[in-house]
Amino acid sequence: MIVHWHRKDLRGVDNRALARAAQADRLVPVFVLDPTILEYASPVRVACLLEALADLRAWYRDRGSDLLVVRGNAREVIPSLAAERDAARVVWNEDYSGLAAERDEAVRAALEEEGIDHESVTDGLHHEPGSISPNEGDHYSVFSYFWKKWRDREKADPAPAPTTDELADLEDASESEANPIPSLSELGFDEPDADPPAVTRDAARERLETFCSDAIYRYADERDVPAAGTTSRLSTHLKWGTIGPREVYVETERALEDAPDEDARESVVAFRRQLAFREFYVHLLAFNPETVTEDFSGYESDLEWRNDPDELAAWRAGETGYPIVDAGMRQLRSEGWVHNRVRMLVASFLTKDLLVDWREGYDWYRHYLADHETSSDVAGWQWAASTGADAQPYFRVFNPTKQGREYDPDAAYIREHVPELEDVPADRIHEWPDLDTEERAELAPDYPEPIVDHANRREEAIATFEDARDEG
DNA sequence: CATGCATTCGC
DNA sequence: CGAATGCAT
Numbered sequence: 001m002i003v004h005w006h007r008k009d010l011r012g013v014d015n016r017a018l019a020r021a022a023q024a025d026r027l028v029p030v031f032v033l034d035p036t037i038l039e040y041a042s043p044v045r046v047a048c049l050l051e052a053l054a055d056l057r058a059w060y061r062d063r064g065s066d067l068l069v070v071r072g073n074a075r076e077v078i079p080s081l082a083a084e085r086d087a088a089r090v091v092w093n094e095d096y097s098g099l100a101a102e103r104d105e106a107v108r109a110a111l112e113e114e115g116i117d118h119e120s121v122t123d124g125l126h127h128e129p130g131s132i133s134p135n136e137g138d139h140y141s142v143f144s145y146f147w148k149k150w151r152d153r154e155k156a157d158p159a160p161a162p163t164t165d166e167l168a169d170l171e172d173a174s175e176s177e178a179n180p181i182p183s184l185s186e187l188g189f190d191e192p193d194a195d196p197p198a199v200t201r202d203a204a205r206e207r208l209e210t211f212c213s214d215a216i217y218r219y220a221d222e223r224d225v226p227a228a229g230t231t232s233r234l235s236t237h238l239k240w241g242t243i244g245p246r247e248v249y250v251e252t253e254r255a256l257e258d259a260p261d262e263d264a265r266e267s268v269v270a271f272r273r274q275l276a277f278r279e280f281y282v283h284l285l286a287f288n289p290e291t292v293t294e295d296f297s298g299y300e301s302d303l304e305w306r307n308d309p310d311e312l313a314a315w316r317a318g319e320t321g322y323p324i325v326d327a328g329m330r331q332l333r334s335e336g337w338v339h340n341r342v343r344m345l346v347a348s349f350l351t352k353d354l355l356v357d358w359r360e361g362y363d364w365y366r367h368y369l370a371d372h373e374t375s376s377d378v379a380g381w382q383w384a385a386s387t388g389a390d391a392q393p394y395f396r397v398f399n400p401t402k403q404g405r406e407y408d409p410d411a412a413y414i415r416e417h418v419p420e421l422e423d424v425p426a427d428r429i430h431e432w433p434d435l436d437t438e439e440r441a442e443l444a445p446d447y448p449e450p451i452v453d454h455a456n457r458r459e460e461a462i463a464t465f466e467d468a469r470d471e472g
Numbered sequence: 473c474a475t476g477c478a479t480t481c482g483c
Numbered sequence: 484c485g486a487a488t489g490c491a492t
Binding site: 140469 | 473474475476477478479
């Protein structure tokens with residue numbers, strides 16, 4: 001038999017390593033709850049993980065098999081489990097992010113020491129790092145060139161799910177009873193603040209099919225409007241692997257065929273472009289693992305971050321007095337998810353207006369986002385901070401007031417997340433930082449005063465970045 | 473408000 | 484080869 005080690009591929013359908021192994025021998029699926037990995041987790045993410053595990057276990061049990069859930073260090077658990085069951089091979093799907101890549105190297109070494117065969121394949125993205133590259137060098141650092149090649153390259157079909165016959169019969173295995181999926185508190189985590197949508201196969205398929213039959217056709221026009229609900233919301237499923245990238249792409253092909261007009265077709269392509277962004281960032285991190293903590297493109301001298309603890313606390317709490325910033329920061333806590341335009345805008349506010357080191361923002365996202373991916377979040381934060389691979393110019397600073405007016409004209413998104421402003425008219429909300437203090441107190445006595453003046457802070461930020469550029 | 477990246481052009 | 488071009492969530 002072959003051991004399939006599940007990691008960020010919590011599904012039986014469209015799972016490449018699983019499908020390949022199934023052709024060779026009976027499968028024993030296993031997931032390892034590794035304390036060294038859990039150290040970097042957070043309540044909301046562990047809650048998602050446990051839900052997805054329970055769902056996957058049920059999927060296997062429906063097929064007369066089971067998912068073994070083992071606690072311990074993967075480098076010990078995987079070889080010993082393979083040896084105990086006399087497995088011919090251990091297979092898994094690649095994870096290119098820093099910590100996982102290190103762990104996998106250690107597991108490979110341990111397996112080799114035991115003389116156990118192993119194999120890993122690319123599954124979480126269409127084109128693996130190194131496969132899309134410029135004429136010279138191993139990866140692109142500018143997205144548009146990457147996109148041209150990604151878009152035109154042929155995509156694989158979804159991988160078939162293993163049949164009942166291909167799965168090891170684990171129905172009576174005492175191991176299954178001996179390794180119940182632990183609870184959040186058993187793993188030492190508090191209940192999360194957020195209550196994110198279900199991380200299950202049914203929820204993932206439902207989301208994908210709903211999105212690809214309707215909203216995808218308006219995606220190009222509406223994706224930047226947080227109140228419109230036109231984004232796919234597939235990020236959490238892609239992160240945990242409750243949906244496979246090939247499944248998603250196939251639905252975009254169907255959507256393209258069914259598209260009513262040229263605008264709708266372009267909209268489908270606009271969505272694919274976002275799928276490509278995700279893969280672009282995986283490549284960037286795979287070839288630049290140090291950028292998890294280091295600036296991608298450094299300035300001549302270190303950036304003089306202000307790092308004011310009170311301002312950071314206000315940003316975290318969603319109490320900055322800038323309505324759309326606060327809406328985003330509160331959505332983060334309540335949903336474990338934030339609309340992407342708002343992610344960019346709150347990131348700009350933290351790194352530019354408040355001049356707080358992007359790593360602080362990254363850590364906060366890492367704690368609260370159910371869909372946190374090292375690759376996407378590091379790249380996103382560094383882009384916002386103008387330290388990224390394809391950084392926005394340092395002098396480009398989001399204007400939170402303009403962004404609010406432009407993308408949330410009716411203030412529906414703001415009001416949904418900032419109840420203090422529920423009864424304040426949209427035009428007042430959008431000019432909030434420019435109103436008189438008395439008027440603000442009258443309109444929304446419980447809502448905070450703006451903690452900074454954006455115009456001043458913008459100037460100061462640009463000056464700070466210029467200083468870092470010139471000296472050295 | 474710049475600059476660097478990736479490609480294509482021109483010598 | 485270097486210059487010119489197009490372009491950047």
